[in-house]
Amino acid sequence: MLIWESTLSTGPSYLPVSAFDIDTFNDILVEEIDSDFTSSICCCVDCYEDFALTCPGVEIHDVEFQTNAVSVYYCVEQSHLVHLYTAELMTLKHFVFCPRCGTYVRRSIHIFEHPFDRVEEIEKSIGEPPSIGSATPFLLLKHPFARSILEAVRGLSADTTPKLTPGTFFRARKSAHITKQYQSFSDIATFGPSPSGVIGEGRFNHAGAPMICLATTLETALLEIGSLNELSSVVKLALDVEQCTACRAAH
Structure with a gap:
């Protein structure tokens, strides 16, 4: 033909x-x-x-x-x-x-090549949980992919132990958010954990609890903001072993 x-x-x-x-x-x-x-x-x-x-x-x-x-x-x-x-x-x-x-x-x-196999199957699995979570969130953990993710996280947490991490870290925030909340750009507390009243459930914080996420590079801190065309403010934090030990004891 x-x-x-x-x-x-x-x-x-x-x-x-x-x-x-x-x-x-x-x-x-x-x-x-x-x-x-x-x-x-x-x-x-x-x-x-x-x-x-x-x-x-x-x-x-x-x-x-x-x-x-x-x-x-x-x-x-x-x-x-x-x-x-x-x-x-x-x-x-x-x-x-x-x-x-x-x-x-x-x-x-x-x-481009993904670093994993069964790409089509995985993409389908990724797309299903969000729609289930929006319509019937109580059924989300009945989805096989969502269950496997939960089991993987539980397994990793069981094998994970707290470690001292002295070094230099970066924390970025959108400058507009700092101004809107009448916070000071020069106050280190401005770059600390968000107050419990304004924090919500997110992809890194499913419990919605106040926490602070630090990056090991300036580029990573800025990329985590997720907005390329907005002004950001970044604080550079240097932690030594004594400070890490004190933080761990307080925790």
Whole structure:
């Protein structure tokens, strides 16, 4: 069976190709990408927003993902496919398949590999608990993925012991929040734990208890704020062993 893309038939360089031709072409390209990047096509321009919504940490923080966006035509033209195909190449490069959304790539692709297997299954599992938690939160722990996360956290907590952590740490806050609460930028207490009246349940504080989160680098402290276009204030804290021992005793 021959496939002819009508939008490609306006020029003399385009040739009819079969489904077998397209599948073979994509198989070779996948092997090329795996050989050059030890990775694969993660998403294309059409499903980028869906990927960013599902994996926001990768989209915002992963340098490899951010720097491995490439034009699909450039990717084809820099591969060994140019030596394997001659007249058909002009047609076949319009049929690069995106495994995420199941469409033919129009402009660019992101080359990236998650550090885990069963990506599709895990993404589905990640997406289900939030909707259950919003509609029927009392049923959340009946979800297998939510249960497995709870068991993993309990296992890690059982194997975790408090440790002294002397060194330099950073704590960032949005400057607008400090001003709104009439706090002083020069008062160290401004960067301490939030009062219990304003703290809520969060991804790092499910109990909603006052606590302080410190970062080991300035960049991490700023990234944790999660707002790239807002003014932030950062305090640098230096803790020695004696201070850590005193804090542990107080705890």
